[in-house]
Amino acid sequence: MAVLPENRLNQPPEIESPCARTAPAPPRTAEVGVCPLCGADDSVVLYRMPDRLHGTPGEFTYRRCTSCRTVFQDPRVVPEDLGLCYPRTYFTHSRPSIPASSTAPGSHPLIVARDTLRRAIVASVRGEPTAGWTGLLGRVLARSRWLRERAFYDAVMDELLPRAIVSQRALDVGCGAGDLLRALQCVGWAVEGVEWDPAAADMAREVTGLCITQGDFRHLDLPLGVYGLVVLHHVYEHLDEPVAALSRIADLLAPGGHAVLVYPNPDSLGARLFRDCWFAWEAPRHLVLPPGLAVSEAALRLGSVRVQVSTITRSASEMYLRSAAYRSGVWGDHPIPRAGWVARLFGFAETAAASLGFRVGEETVVTLTKKAVEAGK
Numbered sequence: 405m406a407v408l409p410e411n412r413l414n415q416p417p418e419i420e421s422p423c424a425r426t427a428p429a430p431p432r433t434a435e436v437g438v439c440p441l442c443g444a445d446d447s448v449v450l451y452r453m454p455d456r457l458h459g460t461p462g463e464f465t466y467r468r469c470t471s472c473r474t475v476f477q478d479p480r481v482v483p484e485d486l487g488l489c490y491p492r493t494y495f496t497h498s499r500p501s502i503p504a505s506s507t508a509p510g511s512h513p514l515i516v517a518r519d520t521l522r523r524a525i526v527a528s529v530r531g532e533p534t535a536g537w538t539g540l541l542g543r544v545l546a547r548s549r550w551l552r553e554r555a556f557y558d559a560v561m562d563e564l565l566p567r568a569i570v571s572q573r574a575l576d577v578g579c580g581a582g583d584l585l586r587a588l589q590c591v592g593w594a595v596e597g598v599e600w601d602p603a604a605a606d607m608a609r610e611v612t613g614l615c616i617t618q619g620d621f622r623h624l625d626l627p628l629g630v631y632g633l634v635v636l637h638h639v640y641e642h643l644d645e646p647v648a649a650l651s652r653i654a655d656l657l658a659p660g661g662h663a664v665l666v667y668p669n670p671d672s673l674g675a676r677l678f679r680d681c682w683f684a685w686e687a688p689r690h691l692v693l694p695p696g697l698a699v700s701e702a703a704l705r706l707g708s709v710r711v712q713v714s715t716i717t718r719s720a721s722e723m724y725l726r727s728a729a730y731r732s733g734v735w736g737d738h739p740i741p742r743a744g745w746v747a748r749l750f751g752f753a754e755t756a757a758a759s760l761g762f763r764v765g766e767e768t769v770v771t772l773t774k775k776a777v778e779a780g781k
């Protein structure tokens with residue numbers, strides 16, 4: 405993480421009122437000055453907003469780079485005080501439920517046929533040789549994203565499925581309590597995790613029994629050039645040096661391996677509609693929210709990866725409901741109400757726009773593929 409000079413720290417205000425003596429002080433912040441993605445020094449204030457989710461004291465400013473449109477916190481909470489912005493229970497934990505893949509003896513012929521096709525699709529995705537009509541049908545059906553995900557029981561999104569594997573090793577960066585680790589393991593990866601939070605790392609070890617390394621993946625002694633998959637699922641937006649992170653990710657990948665970054669899309673329909681009340685700004689924990697193309701340009705400058713950018717709309721209705729609650733003054737982490745027709749219509753409209761090629765989905769997905777020419781480096 406960046407080391408910030410002391411004289412640039414914005415100290416919290418003096419507390420004078422006796423009533424305020426026990427109130428927690430806001431985290432210290434420091435000016436950033438330039439866009440963390442492209443380095444341009446021209447940006448405009450986009451929003452000033454409080455922490456509507458966990459109530460961190462203070463108000464936080466987000467600017468938009470006029471060059472690459474990255475939205476970034478500036479002044480930014482200093483690394484030493486970031487811990488004040490995260491509640492003890494920040495990470496989530498639930499057990500993914502993935503049914504067994506084998507067909508029970510004596511099953512109805514339609515069930516047997518369904519499972520045969522499912523296995524054929526799985527084999528096709530994995531690049532395994534398949535013969536006969538089932539193999540052919542599997543290859544045809546595997547062209548559908550929806551069927552690919554269904555064939556793996558919707559355990560993970562399509563980009564995280566183990567295709568024609570160059571390396572079976574997968575690294576989940578910021579694995580939290582291990583939910584995604586277990587899902588990745590279920591679809592066939594040999595998984596390892598890295599987690600900043602010691603408590604979350606302990607829980608991930610306990611729940612999954614897998615190798616979890618505690619610390620910052622940018623500085624840990626991890627093996628380079630060996631991973632077929634590196635995942636940053638809602639992690640990239642928390643990093644203060646997003647370009648250096650891309651370089652580190654590329655170094656970790658095996659030739660032909662993929663890195664998948666999933667993070668909130670600052671150009672989504674929800675962000676445009678709800679403005680500063682959009683749930684996914686999540687001030688002050690989210691430091692950088694770049695458009696996919698800005699990440700793509702930064703990654704291409706590395707020279708060692710190819711890049712694909714898309715947006716997905718799976719959380720559109722939820723994002724609508726949470727953002728609408730913020731706008732009506734209901735703050736905090738409340739159970740999501742059942743989606744009414746307006747939220748469903750919002751989700752439908754966003755999905756329709758995304759399918760027409762508009763990058764307005766609530767989440768950006770950036771996939772980096774390590775070029776094979778890097779082999780032996």
Ligand SMILES: [Zn+2]
Nearest residue numbers: 439442469472
């Ligand atoms: Zn920029």
